[in-house]
Amino acid sequence: xxxxxxxxxxxxxxxxxxxxxxxxxxxxxxxxxxxxxxxxxxxxxxxxxxxxxxxxxxxxxxxxxxxxxxxxxxxxxxxxxxx
Amino acid sequence: xxxxxxxxxxxxxxxxxxxxxxxxxxxxxxxxxxxxxxxxxxxxxxxxxxxxxxxxxxxxxxxxxxxxxxxxxxxxxxxxxxxxxxxxxxxxxxxxxxxxxxxxxxxxxxxxxxxxxxxxxxxxxxxxxxxxxxxxxxxxxxxxxxxxxxxxxxxxxxxxxxxxxxxxxxxxxxxxxxxxxxxxxxxxxxxxxxxxxxxxxxxxxxxxxxxxxxxxxxxxxxxxxxxxxxxxxxxxxxxxxxxxxxxxxxxxxxxxxxxxxxxxxxxxxxxxxxxxxxxxxxxxxxxxxxxxxxxxxxxxxxxxxxxxxxxxxxxxxxxxxxxxxxxxxxxxxxxxxxxxxxxxxxxxxxxxxxxxxxxxxxxxxxxxxxxxxx
Numbered sequence: 313x314x315x316x317x318x319x320x321x322x323x324x325x326x327x328x329x330x331x332x333x334x335x336x337x338x339x340x341x342x343x344x345x346x347x348x349x350x351x352x353x354x355x356x357x358x359x360x361x362x363x364x365x366x367x368x369x370x371x372x373x374x375x376x377x378x379x380x381x382x383x384x385x386x387x388x389x390x391x392x393x394x395x
Numbered sequence: 396x397x398x399x400x401x402x403x404x405x406x407x408x409x410x411x412x413x414x415x416x417x418x419x420x421x422x423x424x425x426x427x428x429x430x431x432x433x434x435x436x437x438x439x440x441x442x443x444x445x446x447x448x449x450x451x452x453x454x455x456x457x458x459x460x461x462x463x464x465x466x467x468x469x470x471x472x473x474x475x476x477x478x479x480x481x482x483x484x485x486x487x488x489x490x491x492x493x494x495x496x497x498x499x500x501x502x503x504x505x506x507x508x509x510x511x512x513x514x515x516x517x518x519x520x521x522x523x524x525x526x527x528x529x530x531x532x533x534x535x536x537x538x539x540x541x542x543x544x545x546x547x548x549x550x551x552x553x554x555x556x557x558x559x560x561x562x563x564x565x566x567x568x569x570x571x572x573x574x575x576x577x578x579x580x581x582x583x584x585x586x587x588x589x590x591x592x593x594x595x596x597x598x599x600x601x602x603x604x605x606x607x608x609x610x611x612x613x614x615x616x617x618x619x620x621x622x623x624x625x626x627x628x629x630x631x632x633x634x635x636x637x638x639x640x641x642x643x644x645x646x647x648x649x650x651x652x653x654x655x656x657x658x659x660x661x662x663x664x665x666x667x668x669x670x671x672x673x674x675x676x677x678x679x680x681x682x683x684x685x686x687x688x689x690x691x692x693x694x695x696x697x698x699x700x701x702x703x704x705x706x707x708x709x710x711x712x713x714x715x716x717x718x719x720x721x722x723x724x725x726x727x728x729x730x731x732x733x734x735x736x737x738x739x740x741x742x743x744x745x746x747x748x749x750x751x752x753x754x755x756x757x758x759x760x761x762x763x764x765x766x767x768x769x
Contacts, residue, residue, distance in 0.1 A: 323630075324629070324634050325448075326451065326632075347436070354622050354631070356620060357436055
């Protein structure tokens with residue numbers, strides 16, 4: 313299990329799975345999970361990853377033209393804040 | 396008669412048999428997964444979503460389509476064509492068509508004509524297909540990639556180039572070529588494909604693809620698994636045009652078929668089917684009592700041969716062929732306009748269409764049966 317406090321959210325299930333493929337091929341450890349309800353309703357899924365990969369995620373999103381709606385970090389109270 | 400003894404030459408209607416992986420993928424989806432793709436987020440739903448995703452990617456790859464998310468799964472090509480025509484054309488818009496369109500195009504356009512859309516025939520070549528040198532000043536040009544009656548193939552590369560220069564949107568009905576003939580989609584704006592013909596997928600599958608920037612109005616609206624709080628359809632594709640639960644087992648089968656085609660290659664299937672059509676045309680064409688229809692060069696045709704026997708009703712010929720175990724299709728092939736163009740309306744013709752799994756032995760059996768019919 314990946315201990316991940318950061319999640320990336322995309323515009324659709326298709327785009328989430330495309331991102332998943334891109335990240336896995338780049339060697340990034342991710343976990344596909346249910347998106348917290350507090351983060352809007354555009355897609356039900358999110359990709360969780362350790363914060364060591366944050367810069368890689370931004371770089372790959374740009375390079376692959378992925379339609380990401382946001383990246384969120386969970387604080388100590390369990391709230392998800394956009395970063 | 397057992398199915399094994401039937402020589403199936405009706406692949407232009409629906410291909411048969413399918414690669415074994417198609418039924419397995421569909422059955423596994425029903426028996427082992429079952430969940431709704433893009434809705435819930437549990438493991439089974441995620442597996443279903445991956446099946447749909449992989450199918451979309453595999454289809455985009457074999458057809459050379461950019462932006463796979465703009466492949467919209469439908470129940471068949473006709474449904475996709477309805478979405479495109481009714482979603483893109485409005486009162487006062489001009490649309491031009493070839494002389495060989497199927498009712499999948501003719502009927503929605505007939506409805507749109509009553510709503511104020513202006514429908515006209517494009518200037519066509521001797522085979523009834525749009526002349527790239529004479530593209531009209533219209534909003535959209537619609538053409539078959541190949542006629543389901545004559546088999547005549549349009550030069551989509553040249554037509555697309557000419558349309559792009561004039562700013563005319565090009566929509567292609569690839570019902571008779573998708574999966575069985577390479578297609579230059581570099582300047583195609585809208586592409587309609589059935590899943591169950593040359594793409595070798597199950598019936599009840601198909602899709603329509605829109606180039607990025609082509610934005611049809613939504614035709615079917617409802618739950619799409621995303622943006623649920625809004626009363627509007629999501630803006631993101633494919634969700635925007637895929638309301639309601641998909642035919643996931645069918646899409647799984649179609650995805651498996653696309654992977655089969657990627658291995659065998661569309662080019663090799665094209666070569667195989669063209670060889671079989673050449674044999675049929677040479678043998679039928681050598682008889683004075685059989686009428687063939689142009690183009691006569693198998694390289695210029697999709698994988699079908701329509702013909703008539705002088706003095707015989709096509710339906711009678713089809714019935715006799717059926718008695719000899721030959722599956723053909725007779726009549727108007729849902730394309731009365733094309734039959735008018737070649738002068739076979741209203742009786743139609745007999746059509747035989749070899750497919751990816753047809754053998755030379757099948758063609759020999761058909762030719763023997765024809766000798767008995769005559």
